[in-house]
Amino acid sequence: MSDSIYYFIQQIANGLTIGSTYALIAIGYTMVYGIIGMINFAHGEVYMIGTYISFIVLAGLTMLGFDNVFIMVGLAMMVSIMIASAYGFTIEKVAYKPLRSSKRLIALISAIGMSIFLQNYIRLAQGSRDIAMPSLIQGGFLLGDPDGSHILISYMQVIIIVTTIICMAGLTLFISRSRMGRACRASAQDIGMTNLLGINSNNVIATTFIIGASLAAVAGTLLGMYYGVVNPYVGFIAGLKAFTAAVLGGIGSIPGAMLGGLLLGVSESLTAGYFTAEYKDVVAFSLLILILLFMPQGILGKPEVEKI
Amino acid sequence: MKSMVKKSLIGLGVSAALMGTSIAQAEIKIALAGPVSGPVAQYGDMQFIGAEMAIEQINKAGGVNGEKLVGVKYDDACDPKQAVAVANKIVNDGIKFVVGHLCSSSTQPASDIYEDEGIVMVTAASTNPDITLQGYQMIFRTIGLDSLQGPVAGRFIAEKVKPKNIAVIHDKQQYGEGIATAVKSTVEKAGYNVVMFEGITAGDKDFSALVAKLKKNNVDFVYYGGYHPELGLILRQSKELGLQSQFMGPEGVGNKDISSIAGPASEGLLVTLPPSFEKDPKNASLVQAFKDKNQDPTGPFVMPAYSAVQVMADSMKATGSTDSEEVAEYMHKTAFSTPIGNVKFDEKGDLTSFNFVVYNWHQDGTKSEAK
Amino acid sequence: MQSRFSSAALAAGVTLILGFMVLGISFSVEGVVPTLEVSESHKIIGLLIGAGLVFLLQYFRAEVSKVTTKMKGDGQAHELPAFMRTEKQQRVLAFWAVGALLLFPFLSSRGAVDIATLTLIYVMLGLGLNVVVGLAGLLDLGYVGFYAVGAYSYALLNLYFDMSFWMALPIAGALAALFGYLLGFPVLRLRGDYLAIVTLGFGEIIRILLNNWTxxxxxPNGIARIPKPTLFGLEFSRRPSEEGATTFHEFFGISYSSEYKVIFLYLMALLLVLLTIYVIRRLVRMPIGRAWEALREDDIACRSLGLNPTNIKLGAFTIGASFAGFAGSFFAARQGFISPESFTFIESAIILAIVVLGGMGSQLGVVLAACAMTILPEMAREFDEYRMLLFGLMMVLMMIWRPQGLLPMKRPHLELKRD
Known part of the structure; x- marks a missing residue:
């Protein structure tokens, strides 16, 4: 009996780990969608680039002889955030800004093009093979009998969950308290009106892209260290999952993205744990279709009022 | 790569010039079909250097029936759609002999066309049993089948490892699932119980749920059918999540990248691999020839590709003709002595015997034979 | 002048920094522990050239934008060249074009005919998706799912029920249409972007199911030995597959040539493409076609005029899916072997790019774009490495500079004869 409870908790913990990284990436989708109403399809690639950058920094520091793990990870994360947000900013300037007044379909296709471009750019630059990084943080918390049934939660899993919570809390504070956060919220409601009131919407949009990319870089660094590998194709599938999470939770809503990410991670983990791993993705997408059928606005999304 | 081709072409030119101009300048073209571009291009290179070396050496030794062999590269990028286009192009160009393709999923649609057009095809890398299942006359291979590799692994598990709870995992791809199924049936025949038989998604990164499940089922032996990126992650996450079991995989995981992904967790992994042909003393001069050209003879497809060209050339010499049907008929009947040992084809075009050896993998990317 | 230079220099500097982190440093392939090294010189040179380009583009931004505005046109359809303006001239031109296409296989090589068949399959896919995306304005990112349904329908019907190509073709089309209907029924209530992601998920689900339902x-082994179509039961093989059957060359008393089979498949694909073009041309002029376009332009206006948007969208979705089904059957017949790896998302993206590149809604544009997308990569094989990179770049640049596509759609209109 206790055996199966332990197993259940273990699977939930695994699901929460992967789910919190989905949530981090999903924020980028949901904020951009909330303000300019487009799917930033290239966001997953920003996550992938973030992982590459942190790997490069980690490998560089190792070669220079650093051995303090916390400094290394901190530095890797900082550089990764800087470069990834620069990429996010540039993507917006190059591929989306000229299209802001055109139809949504046009912007979406441009985003898909950008995603394909970035993926192949990294493939050509870094090769298509997996690049591996030895695990820096090992070990974990053990609950229960080490030889019998137990739950093992690795330090890395704890770090991922805790970092996610910190990022989310910081973001919530930023959005609710700061001046820029207020401008973001106002722009999400009516971008034309906020513009008239003297807020530079270009800055607001750029900030959104930078925040989204930074969180993606955090997720990239954490997941990169957790799994230890990266290749140019990880961005696409992670982006797809994170977008699914954003839609599940209600696109445009930041708490929704968190909820959606966790829900998706746990459902995947439970599918793999109790059914079979082959159908993990099928369950994820079916969940999305089902939820959209009954709640077209997602779990926490506001029902959309059509403006004419 | 380019400069190597150029050098070998110069070599060809020089050797032809030395032989004098009395020989007619006729040439026999051999198509080398495989990925030049795309994610598996590195495996394509193994096939190309092997085949090109064979062509060069045969030409140096006087060619075939007084004619020179010429290798022509075709790129299929391991994409089934492009493989069909390449096959049609080969038909178009009037080439009657093909070494290739590399990926089983490319070889399969292409082999239909070759059989139909009476073109001899010898693949040095496609291991899927389905390819020759259809009883084709023109299709051969100089590499062992997945269904041969599976039983070797299965017997090793049953006779040497003797585990209690076996799990067989595969990546739901042609190669991985084929081997995994063969392993499963072999160990089941030996009276073992396979407690888990499950597929994963290739390209996936998170296997923590799977590892927890393995742990729950008290699995002490895991066979994984697939390639190194996924197994590397499974090994790594198993170590992190405290799963203690023995892992084993096919040649697709026997690549030093698995050690860089899994790190210390790759120590003691069991791998079935073709024997290292380059270690065979009979091949010493050939290995030296590769080293002289700064090429790596240790890739698993280099020697099979060399042998593929050699078998075709020998048959052309013996029959004294370049008629593909005659050559194929001769190939079915005869035994050849090649760098991969004695080669004899059965009626389906497969090798009658191909050895696999079980190795112990080490965390620095080296291997040693498992006892 | 000063600020122009400094802003251009700034842009180039940012490019250098961003590029250097991924282009300038790479991981060494040797050894087990990851180590860094400075990249090969061609990558560095590429980076410098890229930064230089960015600098020039920024410096001459005003001049560049003049050119691009010209390229953009006025957003309206361009005037056709003089020789194809009237209906009659167009008909003559079409007649000659079809004639040339019919003669083509007899004048060229087997490889070229094979590529042409593949191109025709993409034309068919492009035309089908054009109905959904171009005409009805529904963004479908899972179109490859219907393509897979069509291909597997023929392969499975043949495998289990021994059905011939011609029997299976309509069933494959109908099955794909049914899938389109079943998917469309619930999801078409969703708004544009939601629809895009749900269809994407659907395409993935179909592929995973095909892969898992062994x-x-x-x-993953796929289905092999899918036969080629027959001509009224006459096979194109060297020897008949069953005792007592006659093959094409025996029937007509000509010697065997493997080319007949390839040519026949090409001609059949051509026929089906022409039929598709004809059917869609008629549909566009019918009330439903007009309703598609009206809906694309303004959803609310449509509803207020008494049109039922769900039914209209469903119609577009179903019809579009059925064309993918036909194309899938042809693909299966051409390949002789299919496996799930031929139906990935990237295939959907390529079909979508064909529609967008051609000019959404424009049939001729889609045909041209499909030709460009399949023939150009074949001709430039050495650029294969860069193909997808350029492809992505082209999608972005097209959207910025010429969002209406190569040959934008011209609305069918009638004019009074003036003579």
């Missing part, structure tokens, strides 16, 4: 579909 008992029925052979899983």
């Amino acid at each position: 008992e029925l579909t052979g899983g």
Whole structure:
């Protein structure tokens, strides 16, 4: 009996780990969608680039002889955030800004093009093979009998969950308290009106892209260290999952993205744990279709009022 | 790569010039079909250097029936759609002999066309049993089948490892699932119980749920059918999540990248691999020839590709003709002595015997034979 | 002048920094522990050239934008060249074009005919998706799912029920249409972007199911030995597959040539493409076609005029899916072997790019774009490495500079004869 409870908790913990990284990436989708109403399809690639950058920094520091793990990870994360947000900013300037007044379909296709471009750019630059990084943080918390049934939660899993919570809390504070956060919220409601009131919407949009990319870089660094590998194709599938999470939770809503990410991670983990791993993705997408059928606005999304 | 081709072409030119101009300048073209571009291009290179070396050496030794062999590269990028286009192009160009393709999923649609057009095809890398299942006359291979590799692994598990709870995992791809199924049936025949038989998604990164499940089922032996990126992650996450079991995989995981992904967790992994042909003393001069050209003879497809060209050339010499049907008929009947040992084809075009050896993998990317 | 230079220099500097982190440093392939090294010189040179380009583009931004505005046109359809303006001239031109296409296989090589068949399959896919995306304005990112349904329908019907190509073709089309209907029924209530992601998920689900359902579909092994179509039961093989059957060359008393089979498949694909073009041309002029376009332009206006948007969208979705089904059957017949790896998302993206590149809604544009997308990569094989990179870049640049496509759609209109 206790055996199966332990197993259940273990699977939930695994699901929460992967789910919190989905949530981090999903924020980028949901904020951009909330303000300019487009799917930033290239966001997953920003996550992938973030992982590459942190790997490069980690490998560089190792070669220079650093051995303090916390400094290394901190530095890797900082550089990764800087470069990834620069990429996010540039993507917006190059591929989306000229299209802001055109139809949504046009912007979406441009985003898909950008995603394909970035993926192949990294493939050509870094090769298509997996690049591996030895695990820096090992070990974990053990609950229960080490030889019998137990739950093992690795330090890395704890770090991922805790970092996610910190990022989310910081973001919530930023959005609710700061001046820029207020401008973001106002722009999400009516971008034309906020513009008239003297807020530079270009800055607001750029900030959104930078925040989204930074969180993606955090997720990239954490997941990169957790799994230890990266290749140019990880961005696409992670982006797809994170977008699914954003839609599940209600696109445009930041708490929704968190909820959606966790829900998706746990459902995947439970599918793999109790059914079979082959159908993990099928369950994820079916969940999305089902939820959209009954709640077209997602779990926490506001029902959309059509403006004419 | 380019400069190597150029050098070998110069070599060809020089050797032809030395032989004098009395020989007619006729040439026999051999198509080398495989990925030049795309994610598996590195495996394509193994096939190309092997085949090109064979062509060069045969030409140096006087060619075939007084004619020179010429290798022509075709790129299929391991994409089934492009493989069909390449096959049609080969038909178009009037080439009657093909070494290739590399990926089983490319070889399969292409082999239909070759059989139909009476073109001899010898693949040095496609291991899927389905390819020759259809009883084709023109299709051969100089590499062992997945269904041969599976039983070797299965017997090793049953006779040497003797585990209690076996799990067989595969990546739901042609190669991985084929081997995994063969392993499963072999160990089941030996009276073992396979407690888990499950597929994963290739390209996936998170296997923590799977590892927890393995742990729950008290699995002490895991066979994984697939390639190194996924197994590397499974090994790594198993170590992190405290799963203690023995892992084993096919040649697709026997690549030093698995050690860089899994790190210390790759120590003691069991791998079935073709024997290292380059270690065979009979091949010493050939290995030296590769080293002289700064090429790596240790890739698993280099020697099979060399042998593929050699078998075709020998048959052309013996029959004294370049008629593909005659050559194929001769190939079915005869035994050849090649760098991969004695080669004899059965009626389906497969090798009658191909050895696999079980190795112990080490965390620095080296291997040693498992006892 | 000063600020122009400094802003251009700034842009180039940012490019250098961003590029250097991924282009300038790479991981060494040697050894087990990851180590860094400075990249090969061609990558560095590429980076410098890229930064230089960015600098020039920024410096001459005003001049560049003049050119691009010209390229953009006025957003309206361009005037056709003089020789194809009237209906009659167009008909003559079409007649000659079809004639040339019919003669083509007899004048060229087998490889070229094979590529042409593949191109025709993409034309068919492009035309089908054009109905959904171009005409009805529904963004479908899972179109490859219907393509897979069509291909597997023929392969499975042949495998289990021994059905011939011609029997299976309409069934494959109908099955794909049914899938389109079943998917469309619930999801078409969703708004544009939601629809895009749901269809994407659907395409992935179909592929994963095909891959996992090994008992029925052979899983990752795919299905091999799918026969080519026959001409009224006459096979194109060297020897008949069954005792007592006659092959094409025996029937007509000509010697065997493997080219007949390839040519025949090409001609059949051509026929089906022409039929598709004809059917869609008629549909566009019918009330439903007009309703599609009206809906694309303004959803609310449509509803207020008494049109039922769900039914209209469903119609577009179903019809579009059925064309993908036909194309899938042809693909299966051409390949002789299919497996799930031929139906990935990237295939959907390529079909979508064909529609967008051609000019959404424009049939001729889609045909041209499909030709460009399949023939150009074949001709430039050495650029294969860069193909997808350029492809992505082109999608972005097209959207910025010429969002209406190569040959934008011209609305069918009638004019009074003036003579």
